[in-house]
Structure formats: C-alpha cells, structure tokens
Amino acid sequence: MLRVVLTGEYGKVFLDPVKHAVGQENAVDLWLPSEGAERMVEIAREAEVIVASAEWVLHEKRTLVKRTLQNAEKLKLILVPFSGMDWLDRAWLPAGSVVCNTNVGIDPIAEYVMLAMLQSAIPLREMDSELRAARWGWGGASVLGRKHHELQGRTIGLVGYGRIGHRVAELSKAFRMRVIAVSRNPWIDHSLDWYKGTDSLDDLLAQSDYVLLSVPGGPETQGLIGAAQLACMKADAVLINIARGSVVALLHNPWCRAASRMTFTHNSHGGAPVNFAWTCVDSRLFRARRCARTSTRRVNPRGSIASGIGRHTTPD
Known part of the structure; x- marks a missing residue:
C-alpha cells in the first residue's frame, strides 16, 4: 500500500485530487502544524511520498525537515509546490529518493x-x-x-x-x-x-x-x-x-x-x-x-501534484 503525506494548511488544497490519483487502496495522510512535530515524524516513517509546504519547512525553527527525512526510510518522492530549494540538504535524503519541484509559479x-x-x-x-x-x-x-x-x-x-x-x-x-x-x-x-x-x-x-x-x-x-x-x-x-x-x-x-x-x-x-x-x-x-498566487495557479498546483504522484505510482 502506498502512503502519501500532505503537509500544512496548503496540503488541504491537494487532499481530494491526491486521493483520486492514488485510489482507495492507498493511504493519504494530512499533517497540520497544530499536531506537533512528533506526529509528522511518526506518519512519515511509512510514507513513500511527502508533499512539502512552508509550514513543514519552517516548523520548530527549520529543524523538522531534517528529523522527518532521517526517519523516513521508505521515502521515494518529495514533491515541492513552491520555488526555492535552499531549505533542503541533500545529505538528509534517504537513499534512492527523488525531489521534484512542480514549477507552477x-x-x-x-x-x-x-x-x-x-x-x-x-x-x-x-x-x-x-x-x-x-x-x-x-x-x-x-x-x-x-x-x-x-x-x-x-x-x-x-x-x-x-x-x-x-x-x-x-x-x-x-x-x-x-x-x-x-x-x-x-x-x-x-x-x-x-x-x-x-x-x-x-x-x-x-x-x-x-x-x-x-x-x-x-x-x-x-x-x-x-x-x-x-x-x-x-x-x-x-x-x-x-x-x-x-x-x-x-x-x-x-x-x-x-x-x-x-x-x-x-x-x-x-x-x-x-x-x-x-x-x-x-x-x-x-x-x-505572494506575486505567484493567481486565480489560475490555485488550480494548476493540484493537477501538478496529483499527476506527479500518479506517475510515481504507475508501473513503467
């Protein structure tokens, strides 16, 4: 079973499209900052896909991303629906995992x-x-x-x-x-x-x-x-x-x-x-x-994230 973790309030935008993309046989979790860092680390242990958000990146003075990735042994894909990758250290990534920026802005x-x-x-x-x-x-x-x-x-x-x-x-x-x-x-x-x-x-x-x-x-x-x-x-x-x-x-x-x-x-x-x-x-x-936030872009990231996960879950 595939497990996808969406992060932050922004993750709510992708919830329905991602559930549709992966099908009912797979699991989609949503982590909110109010749940605390330990909850994110816990659900990420079984995750194959994490959809990043600024809330995840900035949580606990930017320390949560490192903790999450160091414990996400099954992780294969990180989808980033925003610009900039300077928050991510390649040394934190589990072996064989891939980072993809959707470039919708x-x-x-x-x-x-x-x-x-x-x-x-x-x-x-x-x-x-x-x-x-x-x-x-x-x-x-x-x-x-x-x-x-x-x-x-x-x-x-x-x-x-x-x-x-x-x-x-x-x-x-x-x-x-x-x-x-x-x-x-x-x-x-x-x-x-x-x-x-x-x-x-x-x-x-x-x-x-x-x-x-x-x-x-x-x-x-x-x-x-x-x-x-x-x-x-x-x-x-x-x-x-x-x-x-x-x-x-x-x-x-x-x-x-x-x-x-x-x-x-x-x-x-x-x-x-x-x-x-x-x-x-x-x-x-x-x-x-937030000059990249437009009425068109409110729709585009949903399709980009869902299709990215869909390609990951579809056999070659």
Whole structure:
C-alpha cells in the first residue's frame, strides 16, 4: 500500500485530487502544524511520498525537515509546490529518493516582473490619480507636459537564467527589449543578445536598465549584490529581486542611495532582506507579497501534484 503525506494548511488544497490519483487502496495522510512535530515524524516513517509546504519547512525553527527525512526510510518522492530549494540538504535524503519541484509559479512571477518594469517606465497609478482629480500633467497632442519612458530599446539583465529567467526573456523580447544574462553554467542561446558566466556580473550590471535577480538561495548567492555591485549600476536602474532577500546585502551605508528603484518580492521563506534599511533608498519600493498566487495557479498546483504522484505510482 502506498502512503502519501500532505503537509500544512496548503496540503488541504491537494487532499481530494491526491486521493483520486492514488485510489482507495492507498493511504493519504494530512499533517497540520497544530499536531506537533512528533506526529509528522511518526506518519512519515511509512510514507513513500511527502508533499512539502512552508509550514513543514519552517516548523520548530527549520529543524523538522531534517528529523522527518532521517526517519523516513521508505521515502521515494518529495514533491515541492513552491520555488526555492535552499531549505533542503541533500545529505538528509534517504537513499534512492527523488525531489521534484512542480514549477507552477513561472508564468505569474514572470508577469509580475514585466509589471514592475512597466510601472517603473509608465507610472500608471500616478496618471490615474491625476485624471481622477481632473488634472493631466502628462504630454498629449501638444507634446507638452511630463514624459514617461518605454521598455523597447531598454536592456534587461538576468542574473540567473532558469525557467523564470527564460520566460522573462521571452516576454521582454516581445517588448523589443535587449536581453542579456549571466549564470553559473552559460551555454549558447541565440535568443539572448549575450549570455556569459557570473564573472561578467559587473558588466551586466553596468549595461542594464533593469536587473532581475532569479538565482537560488544559499551560501553561494548570499550577499551577491552589495556595495560594489550597486556602484556598477546606472543611476536610474531598477533592481528586481524575486530570489531570497539574502541575495542583496543592503546595510545602513550611503551607497544604498545608488539604486534609485528597487523592487522586492516577499515569500513564505524570506520576507524582507536581512538588515534592509527601508529608509536608505531614495525611491519608490514595490512590495509584492505572494506575486505567484493567481486565480489560475490555485488550480494548476493540484493537477501538478496529483499527476506527479500518479506517475510515481504507475508501473513503467
């Protein structure tokens, strides 16, 4: 008999689809944080599949995942319905087990990035407020008044070129933007204007009007963007961070003012960057909480998780 363990309040979303996928002859358990850590460790002993959640990851100051996996001797599959894997140490995994990220947030996060760039170039909220107040200070037929920017012809620099980076590149090209990227393992990609290794990060920062951080979290990327990197950027550049907050090392220093606009997403694991001084940046800050939560995505993860378990339980 197959045993699947769903975790956290988010696990309730998958309960019915997973039960349907595995059939009545198999067992589906739901662990809630209110049941305590020992309950999770107990039911995981017989589990072949665990569906992760932020509640499981963060429980007992991030110690429960390690305890769970060290006792889950029958575990074969961990399904992760959210972005980021820096909470998981490979050494904890039982032999022969597989970790699968469902990647259902790619499109909504990429669309958020485009929204952040468009809002930076075209201050629609300000325009709307003026119009509702019977004012209009922007250029019109007379070519007078204030002017806004355009995305076409601008350069977006992608720091990290995974699936989200790919999708942002596709959308940016539709806006006729110049797209450049750096990553740990660059390859030939003719859709980009150039693509280099991370040793070219400063060059990318210097050329970019928009910089997107979409790198994994962890020690390798902690403090990737600091004083020296911000000094490389254009004075009016926009920094968009959809990675962990720890990727940007912002402290109470004068160089904080170098980045005129910075946008940060808040996620269930990180929140605001550590030691970030919100008052040290002379700019408007977009604080997008849960930008990947859309009406479409509320449905998609259910199918992704259920089909992932279904493939695991179906004989080759």
